[in-house]
Amino acid sequence: MTMNKADAARADELSSHLPADAAGDVEAPDFERRGGAQANKLKRAIFSVPIEVVVSVGTARPLIGELLAMERDHLLPLDSALEDPVELRVRDRVIARGELAQVEDGSGRLGIRLTEIVDMSDIV
Numbered sequence: 001m002t003m004n005k006a007d008a009a010r011a012d013e014l015s016s017h018l019p020a021d022a023a024g025d026v027e028a029p030d031f032e033r034r035g036g037a038q039a040n041k042l043k044r045a046i047f048s049v050p051i052e053v054v055v056s057v058g059t060a061r062p063l064i065g066e067l068l069a070m071e072r073d074h075l076l077p078l079d080s081a082l083e084d085p086v087e088l089r090v091r092d093r094v095i096a097r098g099e100l101a102q103v104e105d106g107s108g109r110l111g112i113r114l115t116e117i118v119d120m121s122d123i124v
Contacts, residue, residue: 055112056087057100086112094118 058078062070070076088096098112 051090053095054089056089058084085115088112088114095120 058080060076060078062076083099085097085099087094088098095118096112096114097116097118098114101111101113103109103111
């Protein structure tokens with residue numbers, strides 16, 4: 001079945017209103033079909049979009065009763081040790097691994113020293 005131009009335009013309009021998770025089947029724009037300057041501008045815009053990276057240090061599986069009974073200063077043991085590597089995730093995809101380190105600016109904040117970066121060539 002082929003779509004006429006009006007149907008295709010309507011499908012494009014509807015797909016632009018899909019939630020981010022539902023847009024998985026929407027075709028990404030083809031940079032090569034655009035003019036050189038316009039394609040470069042679009043590529044630069046993509047690289048300036050902020051993205052949330054989550055650091056996973058371990059998991060715990062308490063019973064609901066134990067979770068509800070927790071109070072301040074309760075220690076919830078994780079399934080990992082202090083020296084175990086942590087995972088950097090974007091959504092549910094691991095993009096790198098590393099070790100916890102203190103940021104050297106004197107702020108006392110934690111950072112990650114990367115030890116492994118996942119090969120993204122099959123994803124991108």
